[in-house]
Amino acid sequence: MDPTKDQLIGLYKTMQTIRLFEERIVDLYARGEVPGLAHLYIGEEAVAAGVCAVLTDEDYITSTHRGHGHVIAKGTGLDPMMAELFGKKTGCCKGKGGSMHIADMDKGILGANGIAGGGLPIAIGAAWSAKWRKTNQVAACFFGDDASSNGTFHESMNLASLHKLPVVFVCENNGYGISVCQAKCTLINDVASRAVAYDMPGVVVDGNNVVEVYEAAAKAVKRARAGEGPTLIECKTYRWRGHHEGDPNQGARYRTKEEINTWKEKCPIKQFKKKLLKDRIATKKQLETIDKEISQAISDAVAFAQESEFPAVEEMYEDIYVELGEAQ
Amino acid sequence: MDPTKDQLIGLYKTMQTIRLFEERIVDLYARGEVPGLAHLYIGEEAVAAGVCAVLTDEDYITSTHRGHGHVIAKGTGLDPMMAELFGKKTGCCKGKGGSMHIADMDKGILGANGIAGGGLPIAIGAAWSAKWRKTNQVAACFFGDDASSNGTFHESMNLASLHKLPVVFVCENNGYGISVCQAKCTLINDVASRAVAYDMPGVVVDGNNVVEVYEAAAKAVKRARAGEGPTLIECKTYRWRGHHEGDPNQGARYRTKEEINTWKEKCPIKQFKKKLLKDRIATKKQLETIDKEISQAISDAVAFAQESEFPAVEEMYEDIYVELGEAQ
Amino acid sequence: MREITYCDALNEALRQCMVEDERIVVLGEDIGCYGGIFQVTKGLLDEFGPDRIVDTPISEAGFIGACVGAALTGMRPVAEIMFIDFTTVCMDMIVNQMAKMHYMFGGKGCVPMVLRTNIGAGRGTAAQHSQSFHSFFAHIPGLVVAAPSSPYEAKGLLTEAIKNDNPVIFVEHKRLYTTKGPVPEESYRIPFGKAEIKREGADVTIVATHALVGAALEAAEEAANDDIDVEVIDPRTLSPLDKETILSSIQKTGRLLVADEDNKTCGFAAEISAIVAEEAIFYLKAPIIRNASPDTPVPFSPPLEKAYMFGKEVLMDSVRRLMAYA
Amino acid sequence: MREITYCDALNEALRQCMVEDERIVVLGEDIGCYGGIFQVTKGLLDEFGPDRIVDTPISEAGFIGACVGAALTGMRPVAEIMFIDFTTVCMDMIVNQMAKMHYMFGGKGCVPMVLRTNIGAGRGTAAQHSQSFHSFFAHIPGLVVAAPSSPYEAKGLLTEAIKNDNPVIFVEHKRLYTTKGPVPEESYRIPFGKAEIKREGADVTIVATHALVGAALEAAEEAANDDIDVEVIDPRTLSPLDKETILSSIQKTGRLLVADEDNKTCGFAAEISAIVAEEAIFYLKAPIIRNASPDTPVPFSPPLEKAYMFGKEVLMDSVRRLMAYA
């Protein structure tokens, strides 16, 4: 299940798109153009990229409050995504959802989620649905290490294993909740070790190594499609920035500069770039071209978002209910 | 940690009291004297008896909807208990709680609980309280096999292990929720195997063998008092009667007569009686005397309950809030 | 017309819908061979098999959330929560997910699921199995809240709930399960947001829900003996709410009694009262009376529980008090 | 008097109570070195150590239930739920355990705990971090619901909440955290169930909660320019509720506006309206107006969120509408 050359380039593109997108948000947020809470994914790109690379457009994902990476990796266009972050009518959710609720039904993205642990039951429902409808679709469920302390983790893992649902649980273990480190949340080292409690395979992978993530995900997805049930994949990684932009603590109260720097050295993109060059998958120049194209696409998305209109005030009252007679 | 002779006789008394009490309820319920839902403990007596025998009056328990056994074993008088089941003013809860909410703060009984899995967080809170107050108290937490599918199981197990709380988790695995058998609830065989997910010891015992339960509980309590943290004990047992009295299904729709009979042969009291006689701990006559005394005490309790008054209607509006100025 | 029970009417609605539409699955505790704690799903396991009639462990957040995910992706799940008291263990899935997704997603994606549950005291099951906090769901935008008062409403509203694309909290009533009434054999839908005037009258309007609709009709009969002409309105859905029918009744009668079994404070009765105080106050000849459950947990003891509940007598007394105003 | 922020007033109440009483412990997410998401617990970890200031994982049902168990057994826990939206994940522990134990146990045992949380939109955090469903807790018998509107109330009510033997849902308001006001340095308690008349007036009564108390006072100032004399009442606790103060104000003014940030349907504003429609209707010269949040999830987009919220202008408009009735 090794990725092909094209797939490797694809992984690079996805990671770099996430990175540059998020870096642009840093700037936009600082300038007050993006309202609300933007929880950035910088440093964790390999997880979303590796997992979503093995999914099709028909497959589902549930995401988290830190959802930009998942949404980009699953294939939502940058224009509607950026517009959503600006709260514009052209956004994926017409501006009503914002960063924590980006959804894209066409791409199987069942929503970022403001409730930590909220996505797990929804993911198993999507997987169950695929099983009921016999479609061969798979659902991947992203959640954080701290979210795994929510009771929904237990209930969802158990139901998924019991009914052999085609779901892949992806725990993004970045070592922290907001400020609370893993050792203050649980005595165990590996969330994946909890899989045995559900008679489910559990694996730990280097979440900063996109190929490792890809391979583990490919195996889990294969298992899921074969009707053999769920897998729990724990990806060890790190978030570089504060819990969200504008977080007054920006991490300083609960973690050291050294810790942050050690992880920056393990940058998933830098590592992967090196590998691509070493293995002669791509040349430096090719990668630079890709980077430029991405930057341009992001600039275009920002322009699109800026030029888009805000929804009209009356739209606040729309979409609360599906109108009767609307198509099923 | 073998029980002494006196302790063995004590265990017999407790089990037999529960059994005869519950059998009386069968009769009273059929005659319409006990309202509501009475979930009987017949067949599972060894669990409550074995666990509570190693607790002091200062220790805490949280109980379940199937709570009579726990409450008797922890030492509440039969009079106030029976009166509560009748809804009388002399009941432990002045008739306001009934079977599913019997509590006795003087005996550390923090309530039966109508919510399956509801007692777990409360138990860890009592244990945490003992730790904060440095009292050396322990909390034992009873819950059913099906209740272990509730998210509160996960959250409570994790918090207890993390903070090394003096709590003993006692899973009463009788193989069923109401009608749903364990195999329809989870793929795993032993709930105790989930303890590893919290870095906690987990043991399976024969829940119909009161000495085995006693010894496992004694070990767990010792560990808890020593500040070494919680233990999960799973007691395999069986309920003889329907989910509750008046249950129209009385078990026939979801389990076979053979199954029920096999378990009746493994009756915890019959087994233990045999042992007591064989080991010459007690004579047949002594046990008969004990049985008679218990029967008498139960009859007295019924008389007490029957003669007691119902609360006055105005009392409905009392005890919603603690009055200001009431002692803290 | 043939008469069947409220319970059987619900069962028939489920069965007819399931035959028609494969996307419908039913999840809940003891809904399989046990037939549901109140026997609403009796026989469905045999007819539709364990893939579509799924007994669940005690994992309400898990399976209600799963219904949300399944509904979003092409299924039409119907879940049973054994008592409304237990919706508290899956409240996030209801309030933050099921209710809000369509809105948060900007109108894309919908959650066509039904969460069936029940309210009501009177069975000696005390504070955690007897509650009636259905008003809370009416308080949460995005949810439809259905409140069937008879077998006829039970079948028609449940059929609508299943076929409707919105998430529905379907609030049954324990004491009604065994009541009988006329119910058509064929499938039919009662539209949401249309109140039914169960009895016309000119002197007093009673807006009643669930079992209190029956009590209100009895009170109306009794009042008729005293020449008091009572109009009884059953909103049928608390959300959406048919305000118009209520307001025009008030314009006629000028007297309002609201009868609902939820706790009084901030309950559904308060909402009806407040709407009328806001939009039709000058038609009123009398204060607005609310007959609701007292603001106490439900007591176990039979005489207390009896005092907790109320029916025709209490309504009659309120009607008389209203008629004291000219 | 010295002026401090609402946030610092809460912090001071916690600190002073903790110094006095060892039984007080604080639990919640990020309340330790982070100081709480809104900085209410800032510095407490350093002063009281990690045994008493306990950072928890995302296990709200677990730790709120633990607070219930600890409170029952001699502790006085204060828990923080980061946003009221998240009370849904521990709703069983609140509604079925914390609220009902004292009653279910026949008055034996009590649950002296405080659950601090906050409401309010306006921070661009959309539908799952901006809700205001505090009315639901007022709907549940057995809970005290405190609603501080200023730094002074914040400190006094929190001190009372901690020292009181009842379970308290302590509902703070996001937009108030940074507002300043005079607060005595010494510890003091504001009793539950006593409304405060924030401004006397003869023409219109505004019953306002939380941030809307300030808005009502501004509206009153503006109205005074038009010779409209507005009385502003802050209930301070929604449960217990000081009905008397409200009813006697109505007897004087005959006009009622209720301003509360919860959704309109079945919210706290409905309750106040219903009480007056039931007990003082004949004093009314005008319909009762409710200014409440619209019945929609909170939208993200800045202009929509702005339209969702309301303040002085909307209140002023309502006051004028009320004054149109002679």
Ligand SMILES: Cc1ncc(C[n+]2csc(CCOP(=O)(O)OP(=O)(O)O)c2C)c(N)n1
């Ligand atoms: C049920 C719930 N409790 C608390 C929060 C507040 N909160 C938002 S993110 C977060 C930490 C999440 O940590 P983790 O799951 O590890 O994800 P990460 O932020 O590290 O990606 C918390 C506590 C929430 N959103 N939902």
Ligand SMILES: Cc1ncc(C[n+]2csc(CCOP(=O)(O)OP(=O)(O)O)c2C)c(N)n1
């Ligand atoms: C949260 C919740 N869901 C559902 C129920 C309904 N219910 C009561 S007892 C029960 C089965 C409990 O099974 P188990 O925990 O194994 O205990 P047992 O009855 O076997 O002793 C169920 C589903 C409940 N009380 N609480």
Ligand SMILES: [Mg+2]
């Ligand atoms: Mg994390």
Ligand SMILES: [Mg+2]
């Ligand atoms: Mg069981």
